[in-house]
Amino acid sequence: MKTEPNYNFYIAKGRLPVVDHAEGIRIWDTGGKEYIDACSGAVISNIGYGQVNINEVIQEQAQKTFFAYRLHFENKPALDYSKALVANSVQHLDRVFFVSGGSEAVESAMKLCRQYFYDNNQGSRHIFISRVPSYHGCTLGTLALTAYAPLEAPYRPLIKNYPKIPAPYCYRCAYNLSYPDCDLECARELERTILSQGPENVAGFIAEPIGGASTGALVPPEGYFDIIQATCRQYGIMLILDEVMTGFGRTGSLFGYEHWNIEADIVALSKGMASGYFPLGAILARQSIVDTVLDSGGFKHGHTYAGNPMACAVGLKVLNYILGQDLCTNAHRMGTRLKEGLEAIARRIPVIGQVRGKGLLLGVELVRDPDTKEPYPVDVNAGQLLTDIAFENGLIIYPRRSINGMSGDHVLVAPPLIISESEVDEILVMFEKALEQTVKRIEEL
Numbered sequence: 001m002k003t004e005p006n007y008n009f010y011i012a013k014g015r016l017p018v019v020d021h022a023e024g025i026r027i028w029d030t031g032g033k034e035y036i037d038a039c040s041g042a043v044i045s046n047i048g049y050g051q052v053n054i055n056e057v058i059q060e061q062a063q064k065t066f067f068a069y070r071l072h073f074e075n076k077p078a079l080d081y082s083k084a085l086v087a088n089s090v091q092h093l094d095r096v097f098f099v100s101g102g103s104e105a106v107e108s109a110m111k112l113c114r115q116y117f118y119d120n121n122q123g124s125r126h127i128f129i130s131r132v133p134s135y136h137g138c139t140l141g142t143l144a145l146t147a148y149a150p151l152e153a154p155y156r157p158l159i160k161n162y163p164k165i166p167a168p169y170c171y172r173c174a175y176n177l178s179y180p181d182c183d184l185e186c187a188r189e190l191e192r193t194i195l196s197q198g199p200e201n202v203a204g205f206i207a208e209p210i211g212g213a214s215t216g217a218l219v220p221p222e223g224y225f226d227i228i229q230a231t232c233r234q235y236g237i238m239l240i241l242d243e244v245m246t247g248f249g250r251t252g253s254l255f256g257y258e259h260w261n262i263e264a265d266i267v268a269l270s271k272g273m274a275s276g277y278f279p280l281g282a283i284l285a286r287q288s289i290v291d292t293v294l295d296s297g298g299f300k301h302g303h304t305y306a307g308n309p310m311a312c313a314v315g316l317k318v319l320n321y322i323l324g325q326d327l328c329t330n331a332h333r334m335g336t337r338l339k340e341g342l343e344a345i346a347r348r349i350p351v352i353g354q355v356r357g358k359g360l361l362l363g364v365e366l367v368r369d370p371d372t373k374e375p376y377p378v379d380v381n382a383g384q385l386l387t388d389i390a391f392e393n394g395l396i397i398y399p400r401r402s403i404n405g406m407s408g409d410h411v412l413v414a415p416p417l418i419i420s421e422s423e424v425d426e427i428l429v430m431f432e433k434a435l436e437q438t439v440k441r442i443e444e445l
Helices: 052-062 076-088 102-119 139-146 149-158 185-197 224-233 287-295 310-323 327-347 380-390 421-444
Strands: 019-023 026-029 035-039 093-099 127-132 165-168 202-207 238-242 268-271 281-286 352-358 363-365 398-400 411-414
Touching: 019 052, 019 327, 026 127, 026 327, 035 421, 052 076, 076 224, 076 281, 076 310, 093 102, 093 287, 102 202, 102 238, 102 268, 102 287, 102 411, 127 139, 127 185, 139 149, 149 281, 165 185, 185 224, 281 287, 287 327, 310 327, 327 352, 327 421, 380 398, 380 411, 380 421
Parallel strands: 127 165, 127 202, 202 238, 238 268
Antiparallel strands: 019 026, 026 035, 093 281, 268 281, 352 363, 363 411, 398 411
8 A cells, every 4th residue: 555645743753554443442544453542542532432422413513603703702512511511510610711722721720820810919929830740731831830851851941940849659759758657748848849939929839630641640649639738728829730631530530639629729621521522621710710800801811712612512512421421430440440450460570660540540650670660771661662562462552751751661551431341351461462572572672
């Protein structure tokens, strides 16, 4: 078959298979090869591929309009969807601002937070604190919050140098301590950082409730967010949650904050929100924050596609499908089965240092020595090697480096929430085979 020329460019050189069609948790390329998508694309396809009811709502909305500009018209899909989001979120989050993706959502949260303080006669509050490692987006504002060196290092002269505190990465504790004797130093570092910056200068603290790609499904220890939330309240700064990856059933609850009853001031959403069927994101915020901003002349921010009627029609259908099919419960059940299976593989093939995560957001960290937690040398690129071998075998997983993107290896295993028991078992068989081949390949280097 003749290879068509490719004028696109993204991350790397080289060619990839051309997708032909997809259904459920499976994708086929134009050569007829079948793949199991065990990472939901970029952890986005929560309801899987080829859902007929999503296609139906797209056709229905297409008969009306794909677009209506937010400064000229309201539209019913956006009105209906925002109502549904508020009804299914925690009670104090009662206003919605729509965007088209995760980076836009996080940056919108930053700007809403900053403008609130500006309009509330606290204009000195402009500093945001985040964690290391972390990933919050690829725009210049969100990169300033990100601590994942390969992605943000080239752009450091262009972005603000915001302070960072260590993520609650107990497997590689920044303080060389052990939970619970550590007294959660990683959470208490927030107060020390606020004081070093001057509380009157700090606007917000942002974190994922459960770590995403940069930390490989990092679950904070119990008590972590209690300290974080109390510290934010003590110093009058906003707690912003990045639920771009963790929202819409991914972790076994509709939102990740439900696992710890976190009362965030602003929550950023995207990815599973429209499950890849249309670009969509949003922020949820407190009424009091929005009122202050709107009463001072309006939110000085916006995107052309904000509140797009097609995107919102799709988002509402996805939300109703997640709730109607009880995919949160399925994510919890299947995630438990998948995690137990990965832990069993770790006992048989001891290059897995840790399996972590909640629901169907799971991470597998690879190590050269499980006793010392020594990572593989950088030039081995073990996570990418495992991913490439799995892909050759028809299994798609998602690699990253655990130690601020510079070393260490982990992969995300995060299949669509519609997955069945037999499909979980199929992934486990394919993952173990790929891991065995990876270990053999490394030994031959």
